[in-house]
Amino acid sequence: MLEVDNVTVFYGKRARALAEVSLSVHEGEITAIVGNNGAGKSTLLKTISGLIRPSSGSITFYGERIDGLPTYRIVEKGITLVPEGRGLFPMMTVIENLEIGAYTRNAKKKRKENLKKVFEIFPILKKREKQLAGTLSGGEQQMLAIGRGLMSNPKLLMLDEPSLGLAPIITSRMFESIKKINEEGVSILLVEQKVSQSLIVSKRAYVLDYGKVIKEGIGTQLLHDDFIRKTYLSI
Numbered sequence: 243m244l245e246v247d248n249v250t251v252f253y254g255k256r257a258r259a260l261a262e263v264s265l266s267v268h269e270g271e272i273t274a275i276v277g278n279n280g281a282g283k284s285t286l287l288k289t290i291s292g293l294i295r296p297s298s299g300s301i302t303f304y305g306e307r308i309d310g311l312p313t314y315r316i317v318e319k320g321i322t323l324v325p326e327g328r329g330l331f332p333m334m335t336v337i338e339n340l341e342i343g344a345y346t347r348n349a350k351k352k353r354k355e356n357l358k359k360v361f362e363i364f365p366i367l368k369k370r371e372k373q374l375a376g377t378l379s380g381g382e383q384q385m386l387a388i389g390r391g392l393m394s395n396p397k398l399l400m401l402d403e404p405s406l407g408l409a410p411i412i413t414s415r416m417f418e419s420i421k422k423i424n425e426e427g428v429s430i431l432l433v434e435q436k437v438s439q440s441l442i443v444s445k446r447a448y449v450l451d452y453g454k455v456i457k458e459g460i461g462t463q464l465l466h467d468d469f470i471r472k473t474y475l476s477i
Contacts (some may be wrong), residue, residue: 243269249299260453269419274444282453283433291323301470320397328387343393360389381412400431432465437474
């Protein structure tokens with residue numbers, strides 16, 4: 243469904259963030275992108291979502307070029323980014339934050355249906371729907387950020403470090419929720435520093451290092467790769 247072909251991104255004239263990155267996301271799958279801080283993972287997601295323009299290369303979604311489109315058009319076509327840091331509106335309620343996600347024409351039509359799905363995946367949000375987002379726990383805020391992304395009715399949901407700052411038990415629950423979202427028919431492109439858990443839940447995975455794809459393959463197979471085990475899993 244998504245093809246990133248030889249995409250290069252510069253910050254300014256000299257700082258190269260991505261170097262001829264190519265990857266594919268297949269419909270119905272969870273695809274993981276793993277790597278250390280500064281590897282270019284977040285830059286890649288921002289480039290796909292139109293927040294950053296590539297210097298060269300192309301990005302296609304269901305065969306259509308999207309790398310020249312503004313972000314709101316890319317969202318309308320079915321790609322939604324849940325950014326690192328969540329980006330919630332802390333002085334607005336849970337339900338208000340969720341409703342903001344349903345701003346495109348198609349999302350508005352399916353607002354009630356998608357809201358029901360969000361509450362099924364994250365039932366705590368139903369209990370907290372009139373509570374201010376800024377008063378939620380870290381785990382609840384991350385659930386809200388993902389829920390808001392789902393309200394846009396995405397075909398592809400891109401998650402940037404969804405477990406950041408969460409306790410281990412909450413992280414495990416978050417990964418279970420990600421699998422459930424995928425089982426509901428939403429394809430997922432997952433950026434995570436929790437390499438082991440990312441590779442377990444993903445069908446396929448790419449390893450980024452200094453802006454380049456250095457390895458790719460089946461997620462569970464990469465778990466047994468000597469380089470991955472030594473470099474990212476300290477085994």
